[in-house]
Amino acid sequence: MSTTAPAAGLEVVDLGKTYKRRGQKASTSQRVLDNVSLSVEAGEFVTLIGHSGCGKTTLLNCVAGLTDFNDGQIRMHGKPIQGPGPDRAVVFQHASLLPWRTIERNVAYGLELRRQMSSAEIKQRVASAIELVGLSGYASHYPHEVSGGMQQRVNLARALAVEPDLVLMDEPFGALDAMTKESLQDQLMALADREKRTTIFVTHDIHEAVYLADRVVLMTPKPGKISKQVVVPFGRNRTRALTETREFNDLVRELRELLTESEASV
Numbered sequence: 001m002s003t004t005a006p007a008a009g010l011e012v013v014d015l016g017k018t019y020k021r022r023g024q025k026a027s028t029s030q031r032v033l034d035n036v037s038l039s040v041e042a043g044e045f046v047t048l049i050g051h052s053g054c055g056k057t058t059l060l061n062c063v064a065g066l067t068d069f070n071d072g073q074i075r076m077h078g079k080p081i082q083g084p085g086p087d088r089a090v091v092f093q094h095a096s097l098l099p100w101r102t103i104e105r106n107v108a109y110g111l112e113l114r115r116q117m118s119s120a121e122i123k124q125r126v127a128s129a130i131e132l133v134g135l136s137g138y139a140s141h142y143p144h145e146v147s148g149g150m151q152q153r154v155n156l157a158r159a160l161a162v163e164p165d166l167v168l169m170d171e172p173f174g175a176l177d178a179m180t181k182e183s184l185q186d187q188l189m190a191l192a193d194r195e196k197r198t199t200i201f202v203t204h205d206i207h208e209a210v211y212l213a214d215r216v217v218l219m220t221p222k223p224g225k226i227s228k229q230v231v232v233p234f235g236r237n238r239t240r241a242l243t244e245t246r247e248f249n250d251l252v253r254e255l256r257e258l259l260t261e262s263e264a265s266v
């Protein structure tokens with residue numbers, strides 16, 4: 001698997017999204033995203049935080065090409081996106097692995113569907129992705145034979161096997177216990193430092209957002225907008241000790257206050 005930074009440049013420009021719901025008597029519409037603009041540099045790790053319902057998942061799904069949008073443009077490498085593509089991979093909160101396939105064959109699944117690679121190439125990609133997430137000894141296990149945290153690592157391996165330019169993660173550790181979550185955060189960070197894969201990571205957890213990110217993006221609701229972007233000044237190769245420092249906790253507090261203010265103003 002490549003260890004050089006892929007040339008991902010994501011540009012979201014003046015994005016607008018309105019959901020329409022057809023009721024029994026009348027239709028209603030809800031403006032969920034309005035004038036959302038965001039650029040993500042190749043190799044950058046951006047976390048996206050905001051109150052529940054402010055439109056984080058909708059934004060991520062628009063970038064993934066899974067949800068259409070009404071206004072604006074989303075460009076990858078300067079070209080407007082048209083639906084989902086192998087340049088972008090999504091990691092959802094729930095691993096949703098296929099229980100009848102081994103871990104190895106779960107990771108291979110997306111590559112097999114595309115029918116563009118020989119079985120030898122798929123095998124090599126899968127082995128490499130499984131190794132990256134530290135599960136080499138478990139390739140022949142079935143999902144029920146590994147823990148929730150390991151299943152989530154398989155989920156990540158499945159995304160990495162595609163070798164996407166951009167990884168979109170929607171609260172991937174949200175359903176895990178605190179210890180597993182911390183361990184996966186550390187593994188993901190080591191992976192991000194090594195692979196320099198461009199990532200947008202949605203979370204409710206401000207600690208997690210600061211610990212992982214090069215930049216934290218705050219969204220405010222009704223309609224969802226980007227209200228603030230904060231560059232995290234701690235460099236890479238971070239360790240848990242960082243979370244004990246005053247600088248780290250001051251930044252977490254500052255972001256929490258910004259979120260509270262944004263909630264009070266809607």
Ligand SMILES: Nc1ncnc2c1ncn2[C@@H]1O[C@H](COP(=O)(O)OP(=O)(O)OP(=O)(O)O)[C@@H](O)[C@H]1O
Pocket residue numbers: 019020021030032050051052053054055056057058059
């Ligand atoms: N398919 C849909 N049809 C209609 N409304 C939707 C749809 N998906 C989301 N919404 C609405 O859009 C708004 C934004 O939802 P979204 O899931 O993007 O927010 P979020 O910030 O990711 O929330 P959370 O943090 O709780 O996951 C919410 O009010 C939600 O009810």
